Amino acid sequence: xxxxxxxxxxxxxxxxxxxxxxxxxxxxxxxxxxxxxxxxxxxxxxxxxxxxxxxxxxxxxxxxxxxxxxxxxxxxxxxxxxxxxxxxxxxxxxxxxxxxxxxxxxxxxxxxxxxxxxxxxxxxxxxxxxxxxxxxxxxxxxxxxxxxxxxxxxxxxxxxxxxxxxxxxxxxxxxxxxxxxxxxxxxxxxxxxxxxxxxxxxxxxxxxxxxxxxxxxxxxxxxxxxxxxxxxxxxxxxxxxxxxxxxxx
Amino acid sequence: xxxxxxxxxxxxxxxxxxxxxxxxxxxxxxxxxxxxxxxxxxxxxxxxxxxxxxxxxxxxxxxxxxxxxxxxxxxxxxxxxxxxxxxxxxxxxxxxxxxxxxxxxxxxxxxxxxxxxxxxxxxxxxxxxxxxxxxxxxxxxxxxxxxxxxxxxxxxxxxxxxxxxxxxxxxxxxxxxxxxxxxxxxxxxxxxxxxxxxxxxxxxxxxxxxxxxxxxxxxxxxxxxxxxxxxxxxxxxxxxxxxxxxxxxxxxxxxxxxxxxxxxxxxxxxxxxxxxxxxxxxxxxxxxxxxxxxxxxxxxxxxxxxxxxxxxxxxxxxxxxxxxxxxx
Numbered sequence: 001x002x003x004x005x006x007x008x009x010x011x012x013x014x015x016x017x018x019x020x021x022x023x024x025x026x027x028x029x030x031x032x033x034x035x036x037x038x039x040x041x042x043x044x045x046x047x048x049x050x051x052x053x054x055x056x057x058x059x060x061x062x063x064x065x066x067x068x069x070x071x072x073x074x075x076x077x078x079x080x081x082x083x084x085x086x087x088x089x090x091x092x093x094x095x096x097x098x099x100x101x102x103x104x105x106x107x108x109x110x111x112x113x114x115x116x117x118x119x120x121x122x123x124x125x126x127x128x129x130x131x132x133x134x135x136x137x138x139x140x141x142x143x144x145x146x147x148x149x150x151x152x153x154x155x156x157x158x159x160x161x162x163x164x165x166x167x168x169x170x171x172x173x174x175x176x177x178x179x180x181x182x183x184x185x186x187x188x189x190x191x192x193x194x195x196x197x198x199x200x201x202x203x204x205x206x207x208x209x210x211x212x213x214x215x216x217x218x219x220x221x222x223x224x225x226x227x228x229x230x231x232x233x234x235x236x237x238x239x240x241x242x243x244x245x246x247x248x249x
Numbered sequence: 250x251x252x253x254x255x256x257x258x259x260x261x262x263x264x265x266x267x268x269x270x271x272x273x274x275x276x277x278x279x280x281x282x283x284x285x286x287x288x289x290x291x292x293x294x295x296x297x298x299x300x301x302x303x304x305x306x307x308x309x310x311x312x313x314x315x316x317x318x319x320x321x322x323x324x325x326x327x328x329x330x331x332x333x334x335x336x337x338x339x340x341x342x343x344x345x346x347x348x349x350x351x352x353x354x355x356x357x358x359x360x361x362x363x364x365x366x367x368x369x370x371x372x373x374x375x376x377x378x379x380x381x382x383x384x385x386x387x388x389x390x391x392x393x394x395x396x397x398x399x400x401x402x403x404x405x406x407x408x409x410x411x412x413x414x415x416x417x418x419x420x421x422x423x424x425x426x427x428x429x430x431x432x433x434x435x436x437x438x439x440x441x442x443x444x445x446x447x448x449x450x451x452x453x454x455x456x457x458x459x460x461x462x463x464x465x466x467x468x469x470x471x472x473x474x475x476x477x478x479x480x481x482x483x484x485x486x487x488x489x490x491x492x493x494x495x496x497x498x499x500x501x502x503x504x505x506x507x508x509x510x511x512x513x514x515x516x517x518x519x520x521x522x523x524x525x526x527x528x529x530x531x532x533x534x535x536x537x538x539x540x541x542x543x544x545x546x547x548x549x550x551x552x553x554x555x556x557x558x559x560x561x562x563x564x565x566x567x568x569x570x571x572x573x574x575x576x577x
Contacts, residue, residue: 006352014340084336088397091300092353093325248303 003094007102008109011073015110022114025069029061029118033125036184046186049217058122059138059211060183063145066115067203070146071174073107074153074240078163081247090247100154100244104237107150108143115142119214130216137222138213141229145206148233151240158243181207188219202232251314253278253405253437254299258308261294268294270461271308276439276454278404281431283452284441285545291461292441293333296409299439300330313404326354329398333409333441335390339383343374343393346382347400354401361400368396372426388419395426399436406430408440412447424450445545457549464552473543476551477501479517480543481524483510484536494531495524504551508536511550 015022037054044053080086089099119127119138129135156169180194181203190198198204209225212218218225254276261269269291276282284292297303299310301321309316315323337346344365351361369375372392382390391411398406411427412420428451431438442448448455449469457465457472465472478501485491491510495503499520502513514520517540528535550556 002355003353006349009352010338010341010345010349013345014338017340083339084332084334085338087302087332087334088336088350089353091302091325091330092350093322094353 003098004102004105007089007099008106011103011106011110015106015113022117025065025072025114026117026121028068029065030121032064033057033061033118033122037125047188049215054125055127055215056186056211057184058119058125058127059214060181060207062115062118062122062138062142062214063181063183063203063207063210064178065118066111066142066145066206067149067174067178069114070107070111070149071153071170073110074103074150074155075157075160075163075166075169076107077103077154077157077244078160078166081157082162086247096245096247097241100241101237103154104147104150104240107153108146111146111150112139112142115146127214129214134213134216136213138210141206141209141213141225144209144226144229144233145203148202148206148229148236151233151236155236155240155243158240158247177201177203180204182219183207186219202229205229205232250278252276253280254282254310254312254439256295256299256308256310259295259298259305259310260307261291261298261303262306267461269298269305272456272458272461272463273308274456274463274466276437278437279431279435280453281427281438281440281451283448283455284439284458285443285445285448285452285455285549286441286458287443290443290458292443292458293409295458296330296407296439296441299324300328300407301325326401327403328405328407329401329403330407331391331394331398331409331411333413335394337382337390337394337397340381342379342381343369343385344378346393347397350397350400356401364400364402368399369393372396386419388415388422391415391419391423392426395423395430399430399434403436405437405439408438410441410443412442412444420444420447427451445549449545455545457545457552459549459553465548469545472545472548476543476548477513478515478543479513479540480547481512481514481517481521481538481540483512483524483528483538484508485510485528485533486536487533490531491528491533494527494533499523506550506554 037057041053046053046056049056077086180198180201182198187195187198187204205220205225205228208218208220209222209229212222252275257273258271259269260271272295284295286292294303298305299312299317301317301324304318311317312324313327315327317324341349347365348361351365366375369378372395374389374393382393385393412423415423424447427438430436440451452469454466454468455472456463483491488505488508488510492503492505495510495512500512500514504511512524521538521540525535525538546556
């Protein structure tokens with residue numbers, strides 16, 4: 001446990017010092033909230049939300065913030081590889097599993113903090129959290145999304161030599177996962193051929209879970225959401241740990 | 250007493266390439282042992298295997314009696330490493346880098362704090378302990394890495410090209426530290442280098458390694474003595490004729506390298522005029538004559554027929570570093 005804590009602690013120290021990263025990764029979901037939220041608020045009419053698109057959008061933006069921060073945190077291992085710091089960790093008498101879990105929890109924590117920042121901004125923009133319990137549910141889903149996608153980032157980083165492939169992964173893997181998740185629009189409004197795709201997107205269940213917690217309304221049963229995204233988190237952690245174990249330097 | 254390090258027939262191949270070829274040696278407790286050779290000779294691969302970072306293809310090794318394949322954790326606890334490339338977290342302070350290391354090696358908090366203070370004083374970084382590493386110079390980073398490598402009180406310290414890319418002054422400074430360390434803490438040190446002077450100044454014994462094999466292993470003095478006395482180098486346009494006439498009981502050995510004749514002999518100061526007279530008598534034109542005491546460079550040349558070519562190595566290394574910098 002103490003080793004996992006050590007790795008986690010380092011992630012936290014680095015996070016707190018990287019002001020530009022904190023602000024950088026808040027800006028995108030915040031601008032989405034402002035532009036799309038206010039721009040489309042009176043145009044879009046979503047069943048169950050009425051003419052209140054911004055309320056619908058807020059949980060999606062929280063999820064977006066968690067998603068992007070966590071993937072980025074995971075992929076940062078490449079930098080540790082390039083800067084040589086990973087060697088220092090790998091040659092210590094600790095298991096790779098401990099290192100990987102420390103990185104995962106570190107990434108998930110930063111991602112959840114970023115998500116909470118968006119939540120705070122949302123409160124200022126008129127989000128009304130239903131209850132304390134609802135908030136905790138949303139927080140739980142954020143943690144699970146954070147773990148899933150940090151592990152996902154670690155898995156990718158374990159197979160990549162440098163950051164050149166990063167843009168590719170962001171554009172062709174992460175952005176579709178975000179776009180098809182129902183963060184921006186209700187999944188029921190999609191054409192029939194597209195709808196099954198959103199159903200296999202794990203983030204859909206994360207977004208719906210957060211939405212249930214924050215607004216009390218969701219299109220997928222929250223228990224199902226929990227089972228799917230929870231299972232995905234376990235799966236990604238196992239895959240991430242497996243690939244991380246095979247890193248050689 | 251068991252040797253600090255024992256290596257038997259250690260071999261590592263990457264596909265067709267034999268990086269390390271059946272090397273064997275023993276290092277005594279408290280010794281400073283050098284692996285000297287050009288870039289790509291297999292020094293770092295050897296170190297990686299001993300540090301459990303890479304698995305040997307065949308052969309075996311023990312560190313303080315612990316097997317490098319069967320007891321990875323035992324070996325890892327017994328060793329401290331300073332890698333060839335930097336391995337600090339630049340976003341953390343000097344103290345935090347040390348603290349991270351101390352926690353990884355499960356040193357209790359009080360002891361950890363005490364040792365970090367002591368070691369940072371030892372490497373004269375105590376007044377900078379709360380500064381971020383990214384503000385440190387190359388020499389300071391190296392010193393911090395050495396301090397970090399010592400934090401868990403290893404009995405064996407691995408130094409992979411410890412002074413690579415540092416300026417001569419800092420290099421001298423570091424040599425001083427390393428020598429002091431070995432004396433005061435009785436730590437066994439194994440270091441790799443392609444700097445002749447470094448090996449000569451620091452090491453009790455040196456293994457000269459080329460193309461994966463150890464070609465000579467002895468104290469620096471014995472190695473230099475082994476190639477016989479002094480060296481007179483004559484550059485001439487007609488080396489073959491020069492070799493023909495340079496005979497005599499006082500000449501131990503004559504080697505040819507490009508346009509040079511290298512004559513191994515004793516008391517070169519007294520014999521140099523004889524050489525010049527001899528060549529003049531046979532009307533062999535002399536471009537230059539130089540004389541020097543043997544260095545490890547000469548030893549390397551005598552054993553392998555080539556120079557270690559520090560210059561070229563440095564240039565490549567610099568380019569590689571610059572390339573890495575740009576990528577960051």
